[in-house]
Amino acid sequence: MNEQTITPLTQLISPLFEANKITVYMKREELNHPHIQGNKWHKLKFNIQEALIQHKTTLLTFGGAYSNHIAATAVAAQEAGLASIGVIRGEELAEQPEKWSHTLKEAAKNGMEFLFISRSEYRNKSTNNALKQLQTCFPNAYIIPEGGSNTLAVKGFQPLMQQIEKQCPDWTHLFSAVGTGATLAGLIKYASVKNNRLNHTRIILGVPVLKQGDYLRPQINEWIAETPVNSWQLLTDYHCGGYAKTPDDLLQKKHQFEQEFGIPLDPIYTAKMVYAFYDQLKQNKIKPGSKVILLHTGGLQGNL
Template sequence: MLIPNQKVHLPLLEEKDVTLYIKREDTIHPFISGNKYRKLKYNVLEVKKQEHTMLLTFGGAFSNHIAATAFAGKEAGLKTVGVIRGEELRDNWQENPTLKLAKDHGMEFYFVSRSDYRIKNTSDFYERLKTLFGNFYLLPEGGTNTLAVKGCEEILTESDSEFDFVCSCVGTGGTIAGLINSVRPHQTVLGFPALKGDFLKQDILKFARNKNWELVPNYHFGGYAKVDEHLIDFINTFKKETQIPLDPMYTGKMLFGILDKVKQGFFKPGIRILAIHSGGLQGIKGMNLVLKKKNLPLLDI
């Protein structure tokens, strides 16, 4: 599968003599885009190998993972269940574009309170799910497990060894771990967390085998799914200037961070950067509903 690397042409990059390409993983599949396709690939094969008929996973209102799992399950002939954070969504999920997309592809929802969601990884909660749904193949929130990392190790190709830095947004750590395991010794992986907190490093270390990586904090804009007018303007301007759409949860924050680091002189002249576009564009419609309620500018679709 050949995914194009698209060169980014911006005056700032020319001024600083930095080359930036974006690997358009968002073009990999119309519904299961980017890293979600990679994470689900070997997990779906394992579901079939174990002769399960149901795939159960977790996510929030705008989860790319929920939408992708629903479609992947339908494509594979599997029943899917989404344990969704937020009981308040039970009566109005039809108004949420992500959940509507998942339901259209056959996913059954189980809405839980935020306090219950925090204990989703405990044995008591697992037993409750087994009582409700019977036997199922469990995928963690965000889809990160050993098989997901294996899929993400396939993102880079031989020709990508020409780059000095490989940049990735970071949610649950599976994608960046796959990249860390597959880069060449002369390359450095930079991770741009979309969440606040120092726990991500430990999550990545569970799967990463190499040491040539680092996290770049302070570009999370307040935490997961948090955006402001500055980020919205950046994403809209970037799309206008490059014709590359970015999502507000992950890739928008990563590209903002990369270009800010270029501006600061973090990258030496002559450096070549490859940024991984992890998809997630389906979440823009849902984010625009939130922005509209807050009287903030909307993201271009």
């Protein structure tokens, strides 16, 4: 994979932020790669390095028909000279390529082969037995979990966090969308804690896009274990009805944001993160003097 791009930290100028006496930035990770966009680049980087160290020839991973991770893995594998296999939820798609999403069509164009499995098989995909079977069928494959989330993915956020600390050492709030929690864990783990001595508190706020996001806590805690961490919180009320649910008020806020700042969002992840930020501001949870960073984690391929 290419070297890490230094993406802009764009200040968002708005009368609302002025009135609240806060400074707001968007960290533009959607610009880090045309196809392996946003958090995907960071999650895949060390996994691909590891696959090459293990002399594997193929990346094998899991996802739904609209998965940003599937789209990104196909391109990342191709760039690294590896083959790729996507284990996709929904066996009915095997016989109906005309029903494939844009995501699947693009992944196929980028060389990914698919193994379509039923929803019940998909649910059990991470059991030891299922993984063992897959590894036996594909001995040269390096297996990456759904969403690309594992310890190496978490480690991938260290260089990003260093970049953010350089661009804005005195940030106070960092917002990120949450699916599996690996991205958030990486931000929590690698955000600098020494800045707390500068007499301001900082907090990392994760916005789960799935219902009842509190179930993610144990896994996030495991990923950040034994690190001196900044405070963090899951804002679990902004799933807007659940994964991939996009009610009108969410789409309206997305549209407003895009019009005001000229930065496109995706409806599934980044729009919910932005929605959460505005609501927290409305609830006076973000005090005057705060420096807020909204992390754009990409996902724009999903808009197509």
